[in-house]
Amino acid sequence: MAEVVFDSVCKQYDDVVAVDALDLTIAPGEMVTMLGPSGCGKSTVLRMLAGLVMPDSGRILIDGNDVGGLTPGERDIAMVFQTYALYPHMTVAQNIAYPLRKRGVARAERMRRVRALAESLQIAPLLDRRPAQLSGGQQQRVALGRAMVRDPSVFLFDEPLSNLDAKLRAHMRGELIELHRRLGRTMIYVTHDQLEAMTMATRIAVMADGALQQYGTPADIYDRPANRFVAGFVGTPAMALIDGALLFQDNRAILGIGGLTVDLGIRRFRDRPVGTWQVTVGIRPEDVTIGNGPFAARISAIEPIGHETILTLEAGTARLCARVAGSSLAAVGETVRFALRQHRLHFFDVVSGRRIDEIGLAVVDGKAM
Amino acid sequence: MAALLRLRPATSPQALARRDALLGLLLIAPTVLILSAVIAYPLATTAYLSLHNVYTPTLATEWAGLSNYRAILSGGTFWHALATTLVWTIGTLALQLLFGVAMALLLNRNIRLRALARSLVLFPYFLATVVAVLVWRWLLNGLFGVVDHALIALGLIDTPVDWLGTMPNAMATTIVIGAWKFFPFVVIAVLARLQTVPAHLYEAARLDGAGSWARFTDITLPHLSGVLGLVALLRMIWDFREFDLIYLLTGGGPLDHTRTLPLVVYQQAFGLNQMGMAAAYAVLMMLLVLAMTIPYLARARGRR
Incomplete structure (x- = not known):
């Protein structure tokens, strides 16, 4: 060895x-x-x-x-x-x-x-x-x-x-x-x-x-x-990477991407910064759940693989994929409701592309608020 | 009753096949005719002439049977010329292969000005033989030749060497100039093959612990064996029949020491005016060349 x-x-x-x-x-x-x-x-x-x-x-x-x-x-x-x-x-x-x-x-x-x-x-x-x-x-x-x-x-x-x-x-x-x-x-x-x-x-x-x-x-x-x-x-289909903004207000983080607003709560960011941050949000297909949820999207493509089906969704200006077990009865053009697994979202600095983690925004990208 | 009602095609398969066969014959007819005109007819004429006594200036012909062949095979000229031809062929072929492979290996490397070197190396091959021989005779001239001058200046010799007038110098010089003239053919063929040897094989061999000589013998040479066999066969046939280079360089001399079979044919036909004898020599030469190709054809068939 x-x-x-x-x-x-x-x-x-x-x-x-x-x-x-x-x-x-x-x-x-x-x-x-x-x-x-x-x-x-x-x-x-x-x-x-x-x-x-x-x-x-x-x-x-x-x-x-x-x-x-x-x-x-x-x-x-x-x-x-x-x-x-x-x-x-x-x-x-x-x-x-x-x-x-x-x-x-x-x-x-x-x-x-x-x-x-x-x-x-x-x-x-x-x-x-x-x-x-x-x-x-x-x-x-x-x-x-x-x-x-x-x-x-x-x-x-x-x-x-x-x-x-x-x-x-x-x-x-x-x-x-x-x-x-x-x-x-x-x-x-x-x-x-x-x-x-x-x-x-x-x-x-x-x-x-x-x-x-x-x-x-x-x-x-x-x-x-x-x-x-x-x-x-890494990952097939690829993680959706969508530019958005993180707004910190009243100790809460609110994410705005492509017209969607997601209330992330306060647990993710230790440093609890304030103001608005430009970020890239990463969403894996398996972290999008179809059926119920706060968001609506139009289905723009359906790829049946057999054991699962990949749906391509358009929500506002955002495009993302969702993984559905088995075959899907949905049709292209239909509108579906979906939710995001918030604790599985990934955040990246818009400029450097580096991961923004629980360690805090200010520490990771070196920019103090 | 059913058999009577069986449908019959308007044209039977046999008739179709006959029509295809006829078309096939028509298509190959031009090739067959041209080959007959340029190969079969001269061949038949030579064989016909070899069985006659022919006086070249008048082409007066009388039946001689096999007496031309009998005279050739029982006389000493043929055997001496054959030995001379073999010495020349084997000597110059060996040098061509040696220079050719060495130069191809060099040109296959990433040297500077490689494209220029590759074109320059072909120069001797493209040069007209008569020009090349004249230049060489000047270079080797005993009074003002550059070669003797340089060798004396270097202290290697004291007096000019008679390169073409004595033996074994004349044969050695002819062999070397022949090798210089024709080795580019080997370079082209070998270089083309070298470029198809996968680079990964050399890398694998380096990792396996093979040095540069081992990589040459274990990878390069086995890849070259096919093309070297073919090139050696072609060059052997061409060297065996080589006329102009030797005739212009030594004229067959001193005495008859560099008089190869093609020069004998020429001498018989136009020096001694015996076209029938010349034809008989030519037929014997053809048989010898055919014999050379047998091992190659046998190997090619074995591989199939």
Whole structure:
């Protein structure tokens, strides 16, 4: 097990800042997913750790050792690529044995370890085949085998499931979780698929524009997004983000969004500021309850998924989604009444986009009233 | 009764198939005709001539049977020329592949002015042979050639070297100039293949602990094997039949030390005015070239 530390690591390609002063400490044995949209720098982070890309500045430490001067082969790291990167002219057995061969492990020992690994990955009958003769799922297992065979202290995965069909992807997610549990190694997993990130990770690092947005458990990320980007990126359908105003009056907070007025009471804001604050309000679809409630909205779209139905609502100028169990009898254009789970609303500073929390407005955004 | 009432299509499937077959023949007819005109007819004529004694200036022809072939295979000229041809072909081909692969690897890297270097490297291949040979003969000239001058200045030799007039210099020089002239062909083919090798394979190999030489032998070479086989076959055929470069450079000399089979054909046809003998030599050359392609065709069929 190994601890991985990024210490103000920067990387720039020509004019584009790929990674901007990344500080991140990954505890030993974690399964961390780096989540973010294309071009957010997550792959660059992985490749810098692997030694395939050199950082412009900053240090990367594995178990306290600066790996800046080590070649990829010396870093005790294995990587599974999106394309699997199996050597096409070698058999499955030769592919898996390759890292051992390059490290001078004797032939008999190589064969023994390859065979044992093939048994555990259920690819023993395929050992004499070539990658081109395998299905995507089988190639994936061979790539895993090649990563596992030399028992590295850190595993890296670069979108390893994106070339598989949906059913196989779900199955392999389960296998990777099991693999992590069994090996207990530090694993870092790059993906743009939030379902993979949420289901597999012990911790998620959300990245955007080369900067780390939030590092926390999946529950943290979902329930307490650190800023507007994380709030909008994680969750399907996305959290509605609506600009509004918070009015503090007589020790009560009153929220005005898109023509709706919500009395939040006094419990949320410790500092009990006064006056009007411009905020962005985040509302997850499951926190909108349809049927009864103080608000009215027009249904502008209905997406039945089977076990649930997503309704898109227009209330005044605000647009938000609601999740309804089962199928809905409502029709587009109808007006429905709804309520909000007030204690589940999220607030973000309009300017900085950062989360405004129970700690108080004045403390979080640094503006005194 | 039901059988009598069965509906019959106006046109039977057999008739339709016949009509398609006729259209097919019509469509390939132009190709077949052109190929016949430019390949089959000259081939047949050569084979016909090789069975006759033909006096080149008058084209007076008399039946000779297999006597031309008998004379060629029992005489020493053919075997000596064949050995010379093989030395030239194998020597220049090996150098072309070596230079070609090395240059392609270099041009595949992210070097500065790569686009310019890629075009410049093709220069020898596009240069007319007669121009290239004239330039080389000047460069190698013993009185005022730059090559001797530079080597003397560097202290490597004391007196000018006779590059083309003695053996083994003449053969070595011809082989090297042939390699210089034709290695860009290897570069183009190999470079194109190199660019299709997935970069992830090299990254995976680096993580697996492979150094640069291991990455070359374990990833690059296996990817190149197919294109190298094809390029080597094509260049071997072309080098085997190479005429103008050798003829212009040495004329086959000194004596007959660089006289390859194509030069013998030319000498027989226009020097000795024996078109029938020349044709017989040409037929034998064709059979040898065909033999060279057999391993490749066998391998291609095995892969299918």
